[in-house]
Amino acid sequence: MWAARSKLLFAVGLGIPLLVFLQMSMYLLYKMFGWDMPFNLLWLCNHWMSRMGWTWVGHVLVGLAIITFAGTGWLLVHRLMKTRAAMKRLWRIEDKGWSRSLQTKYEHVGQTGFIVVAEKAPLAFTIGLWRPRIVLSTGLLNMLDNDEEEAVVYHELHHLWHRDPLKTTLLTVFASMMPYLPVLKHVAKHYGIVREILADNEAIRRTGNVAGIGSALLKLIRACPESWRVRDMSVQSSFADVSVNVRISRLLDPEQEVALTLPRFAVLVSATAILMLSVLFVWSIG
Structure with missing residues (x-):
């Protein structure tokens, strides 16, 4: 069930932006090279508005497309640069001996990559876009027992x-660059919750009990490492940074059904925005 939810949320969160990007790409090609694409919705909108004398709308559409493409590219590059900077900082304070020890201990499960950092604050997160690594701190490892x-x-x-x-x-980047489709923001949030629940399920399945993941999560919450903010500078998934209340509630009662529903207002606004654009596009035909 949770795996199906994850796939559905990711498909929606990625599919809608890609559709918008496709339309914007076709429109920019038409404006730049004169490519006649009568099935492009933005082209149809611009064509109809020009007939109405509203030529300024074409400039707005071009600006929207350029801002969306440039903003998305900039955000992705910015996240990548921050991640690289964070990785360099982590490498500088790595406890190489402890990293090798964990690598050896868990090599039987397949692909792994550990960075144990010499840091008193308890940290546990996965960082990186292309080659993700698991970052754990010596403070965390000293705090947890073997099961945890x-x-x-x-x-x-x-x-x-x-x-x-x-x-x-x-x-999250797509949701940030398309605020006129607020449903994307909620899809990204729910996707994060689902991924954390699935990761908890993986831990429960591998260890054979719920006690280890539950007690580890409670220990990290109590520790509250406010001084370390890697999440502010990089691309990462933190063990105790997402949907804590939902996860604790579910760990206490595994049979509990967790309802994840998208806000009706966000869905309505997004659907209305798409519908209005579609109507304009259709009107411009002929």
């Missing part, structure tokens, strides 16, 4: 195996 450590590691391995930092970054 395994639960945290398997939780983060789930994020690493499924490239969650990359996927969540794409959804």
